[in-house]
Amino acid sequence: MGIRVAVAGASGYAGGELLRLIAGHPHLELAAATGFAQAGSTIGSVHPHVRSFRDVVLAKTEAEVLADADLVFLALPHGESAALAAQLPGAVKIVDLGADFRLRDAAAWERYYPGAHAGTWTYGLPELPGQREQIAASTRVANTGCYAVTTVLALAPLIAAGVADPEDVVVVASSGTSGAGRAAKQHLLASEIMGSMTPYKVGAHQHVPEIKQASGARSLSLTPVLAPMPRGILATVTARFRQRADPREVLAAAYEGEPFIHVLPEGQWPQTGATFGSNSAHLQATVDVDSGRIVVVSATDNLVRGAAGQAVQNANIMLGLPETAGLAVDGIAP
Incomplete structure (x- = not known):
């Protein structure tokens, strides 16, 4: 039993x-x-x-x-x-x-x-x-919420370490259609979603206060995008530097020994297909050469x-x- x-x-x-x-x-x-x-x-x-x-x-x-x-x-x-x-x-x-x-x-x-x-x-x-x-x-x-876990895992260690500015965080995240639930809705019909990407709840997504609460961010802009795939989330999280450090090394140290959090090797970027069916989160980080902002990309399966x-x-x-x-x-x- x-x-x-x-x-x-x-x-x-x-x-x-x-x-x-x-x-x-x-x-x-x-x-x-x-x-x-x-x-x-x-x-x-x-x-x-x-x-x-x-x-x-x-x-x-x-x-x-x-x-x-x-x-x-x-x-x-x-x-x-x-x-x-x-x-x-x-x-x-x-x-x-x-x-x-x-x-x-x-x-x-x-x-x-x-x-x-x-x-x-x-x-x-x-x-x-x-x-x-x-x-x-x-x-x-x-x-947690699906957008929240994908974003918080990418952001929280950087804010906690004083590396990312909690006052200046921007997130653009694409999600598969299963995130909208199973109820029949016109905008989720195959004819509507296939071959098209659509932003929604721009400037007012319900996961924003949860992300701020869990990550330590104080000002956060989240733009969710509906993608023509059944499952998966790919979030691009950017923040202004507060204290210079290698963001990838900060993430790797924070998640050392964690079975489900994988900071990918240098040069390898997360993709939603690699997380399908798993409880894993894939992360990669760099610094934008033009703006100097921290960029973290995070991928998860929204249903797992x-x-x-x-x-x-x-x-x-x-x-x-x-x-x-x-x-x-x-x-x-x-």
Whole structure:
């Protein structure tokens, strides 16, 4: 018998990725999987690639269905986790993949999200200084956002070391269409997205306050771009120098020994395809010869490192399991 886990919102892309990772995990056992419109359908009909659970029927998303698990993953739309989490027993550990509990500042929440601020849980980015210990001691953990983890990993060590100016950070990041969820939307139709790249939420993306909170940045411009690919994020992060040092060496020192963070060899640049299916983040840094600004490029799989994989990484820490259990360092290619 493994540790019993449940997935709320299992019919979505992040939920399907959680099911795939649980199926291959040596210590986890699926206790329940729930959905909304897809409740009553088998997992095999909703996620044909998850053969291990093909005959499991998605239950309605109700607290009593989830309460028997040792740990619950909440893969719900932003703003929907808090009400369900409040109904679960205190002994049940929870990892929330939504934004409900990420922010410390209630005013920042109200500026970017509808509804009242629900509170703050332990922030689930283990590679930040001191976070592993906090996650291990927590029963409630808030997973990072996909743009946030891709950007914070590139930026936080440089600000902490005094190398990057926290008052002058610019990010342009391209994301695959799965980041927008599985609901049918006109702008995500193949005829609309294929062969085209489109910026969206320019100047007002909801991950900005999270990135600032986790990285130490105080002024940040984020331009997200929808790219014609199903998954992956490629973020270009630039900042003004505050103190001269080799930014690549700073990143390499900060992430020495980290199994999922890879500062690439000189001259090799991150690409989204190299991270597909993995919990890895690929980083490279240089200095722009004209402007003198720091440039860091970061690539992740938004459904794994940016959602389900990081949720499993956090769950492993919370449950006292090896942090890398059930998670791939290597990507899938082509």
